[in-house]
Amino acid sequence: MTTDAYLADCRARLAFDLLSNTWNAVLLWVLRDGPARPGELRERIGGISPKVLTETLRRLEFNGLVERHAFAEAPPRVEYELTALGRTLLGPIDAFGAWAFEHGDEVMAAQDRNSR
Amino acid sequence: MTTDAYLADCRARLAFDLLSNTWNAVLLWVLRDGPARPGELRERIGGISPKVLTETLRRLEFNGLVERHAFAEAPPRVEYELTALGRTLLGPIDAFGAWAFEHGDEVMAAQDRNSR
DNA sequence: CAGAATCCTTTACGATACTG
DNA sequence: CAGTATCGTAAAGGATTCTG
Numbered sequence: 001m002t003t004d005a006y007l008a009d010c011r012a013r014l015a016f017d018l019l020s021n022t023w024n025a026v027l028l029w030v031l032r033d034g035p036a037r038p039g040e041l042r043e044r045i046g047g048i049s050p051k052v053l054t055e056t057l058r059r060l061e062f063n064g065l066v067e068r069h070a071f072a073e074a075p076p077r078v079e080y081e082l083t084a085l086g087r088t089l090l091g092p093i094d095a096f097g098a099w100a101f102e103h104g105d106e107v108m109a110a111q112d113r114n115s116r
Numbered sequence: 117m118t119t120d121a122y123l124a125d126c127r128a129r130l131a132f133d134l135l136s137n138t139w140n141a142v143l144l145w146v147l148r149d150g151p152a153r154p155g156e157l158r159e160r161i162g163g164i165s166p167k168v169l170t171e172t173l174r175r176l177e178f179n180g181l182v183e184r185h186a187f188a189e190a191p192p193r194v195e196y197e198l199t200a201l202g203r204t205l206l207g208p209i210d211a212f213g214a215w216a217f218e219h220g221d222e223v224m225a226a227q228d229r230n231s232r
Numbered sequence: 233c234a235g236a237a238t239c240c241t242t243t244a245c246g247a248t249a250c251t252g
Numbered sequence: 253c254a255g256t257a258t259c260g261t262a263a264a265g266g267a268t269t270c271t272g
Contacts (some may be wrong), residue, residue, distance in 0.1 A: 007173035009222045012213055015213060062226070099208045
């Protein structure tokens with residue numbers, strides 16, 4: 001597979017787009033252990049506003065990676081869960097996570113070196 | 117580019133940040149086959165402006181993923197090359213590319229379904 | 233509690249022209 | 253050819269408030 005062919009394939013562009021924002025991968029990451037409520041997600045992530053959280057979850061839902069479950073209760077309860085398709089993304093995401101665990105300090109060292 | 121202690125594992129967050137923009141992953145990808153000149157990169161990618169190309173390469177260099185080699189010639193010649201650290205990122209990127217080939221159509225199907 | 237509605241700031245990105 | 257300088261637009265993200 002040549003570089004050109006890879007880039008020409010719109011599925012590859014699609015894949016890059018899925019990671020090309022701040023929160024998509026993070027959300028998938030924190031949903032890995034099972035369904036969770038928005039408040040819980042906000043707690044786990046920290047620093048994400050309600051608006052952006054909703055936007056991101058809606059985007060993931062639109063792409064078929066996450067499912068939204070609303071329960072008719074009071075107070076309202078909502079849960080988000082990875083779809084089967086979404087779970088298949090955990091593998092590649094783990095690859096990044098493993099890389100970060102192994103090489104993260106090298107990146108930070110480079111940033112440090114280049115800041116002086 | 118916040119790598120604060122928001123997430124439990126901040127190195128994972130660092131990895132996500134490295135890919136959370138349009139061109140970082142693409143640039144690393146097109147550099148996988150060896151050193152290349154900016155003009156060549158622009159050709160391979162298509163649709164990236166000179167300004168953004170430079171910005172992205174500088175960012176990758178700052179993070180220690182890419183090295184810049186300038187030759188004292190006329191006309192000027194410059195080559196960019198993955199560092200050893202940068203090459204270690206090709207594995208995870210490949211994992212994601214493979215995922216795209218396997219599941220990309222499912223994502224597009226979901227988008228289609230949710231557009232109606 | 234979920235999340236919609238506002239308002240605001242930042243920045244990513246693009247187009248173009250210019251310099252060494 | 254590499255890279256900078258400007259200008260402009262669009263989108264992302266954040267803070268806050270309000271409502272069912």
